[in-house]
Amino acid sequence: MGCRALLLLPFLSxxxxxxxxxxxxxxSSLSLPTNPTPDPAVAYSxxxxxxxxxxxxxxxxxxxxxxxxxxxxxxxxKRDGGSILxxxxxxxxxxxxxxxxxxxxxxxxxxxxxxxxxEHRYYGESLPFGEDxxxxxxxxxxxxxxxxxxxxxxxxxxxxxxxxxxxxxxxxAIGGSYGGMxxxxxxxxxxxxxxxxxxxxxxxxxxxxxxxCGMFMKIVTEDFRKSGPHCSESIHGSWNAINRLSxxxxxxxWLTETLHLCSPLTSGDIPNLKEWxxxxxxxxxxxxxxxxxxxxxxxxxxxIKVVCQYLENSNVSDTVLLQNIFQALNxxxxxxxxxxxxxxxxxxxxxxxxxxWSYQSCTEMVMPFCTNGVDDMFExxxxxxxxxxxxxxxxxxxxxxxxxITTLYGGKNISSHTNIIFSNGDLDPWSGGGVxxxxxxxxxxxxxxxxxxxxxxxxxxxxxxxxxxSSRLLEVKYMKTWIEDFYRNAKWQP
Amino acid sequence: MGCRALLLLPFLSxxxxxxxxxxxxxxSSLSLPTNPTPDPAVAYSxxxxxxxxxxxxxxxxxxxxxxxxxxxxxxxxKRDGGSILxxxxxxxxxxxxxxxxxxxxxxxxxxxxxxxxxEHRYYGESLPFGEDxxxxxxxxxxxxxxxxxxxxxxxxxxxxxxxxxxxxxxxxAIGGSYGGMxxxxxxxxxxxxxxxxxxxxxxxxxxxxxxxCGMFMKIVTEDFRKSGPHCSESIHGSWNAINRLSxxxxxxxWLTETLHLCSPLTSGDIPNLKEWxxxxxxxxxxxxxxxxxxxxxxxxxxxIKVVCQYLENSNVSDTVLLQNIFQALNxxxxxxxxxxxxxxxxxxxxxxxxxxWSYQSCTEMVMPFCTNGVDDMFExxxxxxxxxxxxxxxxxxxxxxxxxITTLYGGKNISSHTNIIFSNGDLDPWSGGGVxxxxxxxxxxxxxxxxxxxxxxxxxxxxxxxxxxSSRLLEVKYMKTWIEDFYRNAKWQP
Numbered sequence: 006m007g008c009r010a011l012l013l014l015p016f017l018s019x020x021x022x023x024x025x026x027x028x029x030x031x032x033s034s035l036s037l038p039t040n041p042t043p044d045p046a047v048a049y050s051x052x053x054x055x056x057x058x059x060x061x062x063x064x065x066x067x068x069x070x071x072x073x074x075x076x077x078x079x080x081x082x083k084r085d086g087g088s089i090l091x092x093x094x095x096x097x098x099x100x101x102x103x104x105x106x107x108x109x110x111x112x113x114x115x116x117x118x119x120x121x122x123x124e125h126r127y128y129g130e131s132l133p134f135g136e137d138x139x140x141x142x143x144x145x146x147x148x149x150x151x152x153x154x155x156x157x158x159x160x161x162x163x164x165x166x167x168x169x170x171x172x173x174x175x176x177x178a179i180g181g182s183y184g185g186m187x188x189x190x191x192x193x194x195x196x197x198x199x200x201x202x203x204x205x206x207x208x209x210x211x212x213x214x215x216x217x218c219g220m221f222m223k224i225v226t227e228d229f230r231k232s233g234p235h236c237s238e239s240i241h242g243s244w245n246a247i248n249r250l251s252x253x254x255x256x257x258x259w260l261t262e263t264l265h266l267c268s269p270l271t272s273g274d275i276p277n278l279k280e281w282x283x284x285x286x287x288x289x290x291x292x293x294x295x296x297x298x299x300x301x302x303x304x305x306x307x308x309i310k311v312v313c314q315y316l317e318n319s320n321v322s323d324t325v326l327l328q329n330i331f332q333a334l335n336x337x338x339x340x341x342x343x344x345x346x347x348x349x350x351x352x353x354x355x356x357x358x359x360x361x362w363s364y365q366s367c368t369e370m371v372m373p374f375c376t377n378g379v380d381d382m383f384e385x386x387x388x389x390x391x392x393x394x395x396x397x398x399x400x401x402x403x404x405x406x407x408x409x410i411t412t413l414y415g416g417k418n419i420s421s422h423t424n425i426i427f428s429n430g431d432l433d434p435w436s437g438g439g440v441x442x443x444x445x446x447x448x449x450x451x452x453x454x455x456x457x458x459x460x461x462x463x464x465x466x467x468x469x470x471x472x473x474x475s476s477r478l479l480e481v482k483y484m485k486t487w488i489e490d491f492y493r494n495a496k497w498q499p
Numbered sequence: 500m501g502c503r504a505l506l507l508l509p510f511l512s513x514x515x516x517x518x519x520x521x522x523x524x525x526x527s528s529l530s531l532p533t534n535p536t537p538d539p540a541v542a543y544s545x546x547x548x549x550x551x552x553x554x555x556x557x558x559x560x561x562x563x564x565x566x567x568x569x570x571x572x573x574x575x576x577k578r579d580g581g582s583i584l585x586x587x588x589x590x591x592x593x594x595x596x597x598x599x600x601x602x603x604x605x606x607x608x609x610x611x612x613x614x615x616x617x618e619h620r621y622y623g624e625s626l627p628f629g630e631d632x633x634x635x636x637x638x639x640x641x642x643x644x645x646x647x648x649x650x651x652x653x654x655x656x657x658x659x660x661x662x663x664x665x666x667x668x669x670x671x672a673i674g675g676s677y678g679g680m681x682x683x684x685x686x687x688x689x690x691x692x693x694x695x696x697x698x699x700x701x702x703x704x705x706x707x708x709x710x711x712c713g714m715f716m717k718i719v720t721e722d723f724r725k726s727g728p729h730c731s732e733s734i735h736g737s738w739n740a741i742n743r744l745s746x747x748x749x750x751x752x753w754l755t756e757t758l759h760l761c762s763p764l765t766s767g768d769i770p771n772l773k774e775w776x777x778x779x780x781x782x783x784x785x786x787x788x789x790x791x792x793x794x795x796x797x798x799x800x801x802x803i804k805v806v807c808q809y810l811e812n813s814n815v816s817d818t819v820l821l822q823n824i825f826q827a828l829n830x831x832x833x834x835x836x837x838x839x840x841x842x843x844x845x846x847x848x849x850x851x852x853x854x855x856w857s858y859q860s861c862t863e864m865v866m867p868f869c870t871n872g873v874d875d876m877f878e879x880x881x882x883x884x885x886x887x888x889x890x891x892x893x894x895x896x897x898x899x900x901x902x903x904i905t906t907l908y909g910g911k912n913i914s915s916h917t918n919i920i921f922s923n924g925d926l927d928p929w930s931g932g933g934v935x936x937x938x939x940x941x942x943x944x945x946x947x948x949x950x951x952x953x954x955x956x957x958x959x960x961x962x963x964x965x966x967x968x969s970s971r972l973l974e975v976k977y978m979k980t981w982i983e984d985f986y987r988n989a990k991w992q993p
Binding site: 415 | 556557558559560561562636637639640641643645646649652653656688689690691692862863896897898900902903906907908909910912913914915916917918988
């Protein structure tokens with residue numbers, strides 16, 4: 006059943022996939038690991054701090070608390086006319102986000118900014134119940150975007166109340182991917198706490214029917230189509246080639262050998278094999294960065310172009326096609342040349358919180374995805390909420406509430422808000438669910454050609470396309486406007 | 500201990516008082532009972548409906564639901580160019596609010612409006628756990644303003660999804676007192692759901708130190724000062740007169756007899772006696788309406804003026820003073836002439852949810868009040884959060900989080916929001932914690948001379964001062980602007 010493999014693919018977010026796959030901890034996530042630039046000149050320096058948060062901000066009978074980790078860097082902070090850039094942590098270790106959000110470090114001096122990186126509850130070290138955190142739905146009950154935003158609000162209140170000079174300063178929320186959604190939502194729900202938000206690669210419209218469910222995989226496909234002749238056709242043809250070859254024992258053996266797999270394939274593995282391959286193409290689309298880097302895997306610059314060099318001939322026999330596919334996969338999994346074999350239970354190293362995101366995908370963060378094999382290079386797959394819901398219930402004992410996020414945060418009806426930058430790269434499959442056109446003068450879209458998943462939040466490098474560099478400058482310009490407005494208005498207050 | 504009596508007074512809201520007084524069900528509340536106009540021409544006609552709500556909107560492990568009651572009146576509603584006026588129910592029976600919010604009924608035809616009155620969870624019939632609703636802090640855990648707003652959001656989504664023609668229409672939130680706070684907060688947190696809010700007599704700044712804690716009782720005092728010569732001085736003098744008289748057994752007997760009390764006073768009752776009297780003055784300040792009506796008690800028009808006729812001589816003996824005080828109290832408790840004696844365990848009939856409000860006052864809705872006996876006519880009383888907190892813990896097993904409301908809703912820093920009318924009457928003690936000056940072009944204050952607690956939400960009568968009538972017209976004008984903007988913007992959307 007080819008469908009089964011594709012069922013999972015669109016759920017880039019770890020969690021949703023986890024509801025179906027047992028190898029949950031190995032899947033990729035909405036948030037990309039954005040490792041340091043090719044040649045990081047300096048290690049970032051910060052303090053690691055902890056703040057006691059209520060486990061439940063929205064009820065009073067539960068008085069338990071936990072320690073939220075956050076990082077603070079104030080080397081360039083000025084008490085006079087300074088600002089606070091606040092990273093709204095997403096589904097992973099905050100140190101990792103901190104080290105991979107070079108943009109904030111690059112602009113700190115210019116903006117006289119204190120940098121704060123706040124870890125999202127249930128990720129990294131900020132586990133409300135220690136080892137029991139993911140035990141059951143009772144313990145997971147406080148893992149919601151609303152609680153996370155309330156954590157941020159309380160933390161900022163604490164910082165302003167305890168750091169002399171911070172109180173009278175403007176705070177800007179910054180985040181990427183799910184963290185970008187949180188940054189935008191934080192500005193929407195707590196505009197009294199942050200003067201604006203930079204929401205990078207934030208697919209706030211990847212819910213319900215706000216975005217066609219096929220958009221995501223269509224963009225993935227487009228990335229491959231543009232990166233080499235017949236590249237997407239080759240991948241499109243590979244699924245049926247696998248289906249045909251896997252019908253016989255000898256075909257399975259041939260596949261195992263040709264793809265250099267670590268374990269012999271059985272016919273039952275075929276859905277997983279296809280899923281793993283599709284995830285690989287999706288991951289490549291997200292990390293199609295202009296420079297060599299070590300992300301999910303060590304990769305060359307513009308990795309899809311490199312991959313597509315092996316996939317220029319689509320009109321070939323099944324065996325030649327899959328030999329080519331292997332060469333392509335080998336770029337992703339063995340660019341370093343160290344891998345002895347390919348393991349279909351792994352697509353990436355995981356610094357992300359797979360358990361937490363799985364739960365979030367099964368509750369609030371329900372993102373419909375589909376493919377049709379016509380507008381995209383994948384096998385057709387229909388979005389089936391009921392099935393998804395049942396799988397979530399089996400996995401976590403909870404049922405998704407797919408309309409809650411749009412009820413809470415407004416869906417497409419957000420024009421009454423102000424001061425949010427939505428940045429998206431045209432290569433990023435998540436851009437399909439993002440805001441790519443200005444909504445108003447102060448709800449602006451920065452659409453970046455040649456950029457993959459929140460490339461703009463990464464440090465400046467000589468390899469960045471000029472559009473990326475100019476987008477970062479534009480973002481800084483907007484943020485400075487918010488800061489100026491803040492100080493101008495502050496002057497007029499008693 | 501005179502202090503003890505005054506301790507409770509400022510907590511007009513039932514709940515807070517309940518933490519200290521056992522006779523909880525008899526105290527007045529933040530929300531005034533606003534009964535029909537003197538001569539209601541027609542009974543309002545509406546459907547009573549129920550909508551299934553999640554008990555917990557902010558968690559997924561609890562799948563319990565309850566029936567929220569709401570009322571619908573669509574006689575004047577037009578599918579073409581109409582609107583939906585949505586009453587954000589507060590701490591009481593929604594039928595009672597419905598019948599006493601004549602303003603909405605008066606404007607329905609002109610605004611082609613459907614009227615919806617949504618009951619607040621934990622009040623009226625909308626009890627999440629039936630008889631167990633107020634059993635303990637576990638059951639009360641879902642009684643918060645956030646959950647109530649989420650109920651409203653879900654209900655409106657439901658209405659728009661099920662009533663043909665409703666989907667494309669603008670919704671305006673309307674509420675008075677705590678309901679006014681909810682209306683304002685609803686617009687702030689869910690601007691995609693309501694195009695604006697009329698927040699009548701909503702003391703959104705009666706938290707933390709946003710308003711001086713003595714403001715409330717100062718306004719009560721001012722109402723009496725303006726309503727007759729030496730009126731507030733007489734009341735101011737009455738406390739010590741009571742203290743002196745109550746030192747002896749004969750004095751206590753004299754007081755019992757002179758005040759026509761139902762039960763003989765003991766010295767231990769004196770704090771309660773003074774508290775009851777102070778509450779009476781506070782209630783009078785809230786319901787100082789321009790026409791005869793039956794609210795907390797049947798009362799004449801401008802009841803404080805009538806009361807003050809008995810209190811023109813403050814420079815008299817203790818006994819004469821308290822005889823006069825009795826005459827004043829008798830206006831409030833025996834205007835109908837039916838009362839055989841006065842019961843100091845009652846200040847008003849209660850259609851409000853005393854248990855629920857007590858809990859809310861002990862969690863989110865922490866409003867500091869104080870008196871100093873100089874700027875007001877009461878005995879001095881200091882706000883003591885720690886003491887209050889301990890009493891709350893004893894009563895409900897929860898501790899107040901006094902800063903949460905301002906963290907959540909912004910305190911005085913709300914200028915980024917739009918389309919909220921804050922109306923307040925100068926006679927209303929709650930106006931002290933309200934918004935009485937425009938914050939921006941679209942966050943406007945309507946300050947109404949000669950108006951007590953949300954008089955503007957009551958039906959038009961011939962007795963209303965012209966300022967009240969013109970304020971209602973102004974409110975309608977603002978609301979129509981929001982509706983026009985909504986339809987104009989809708990036209991430009993695809």
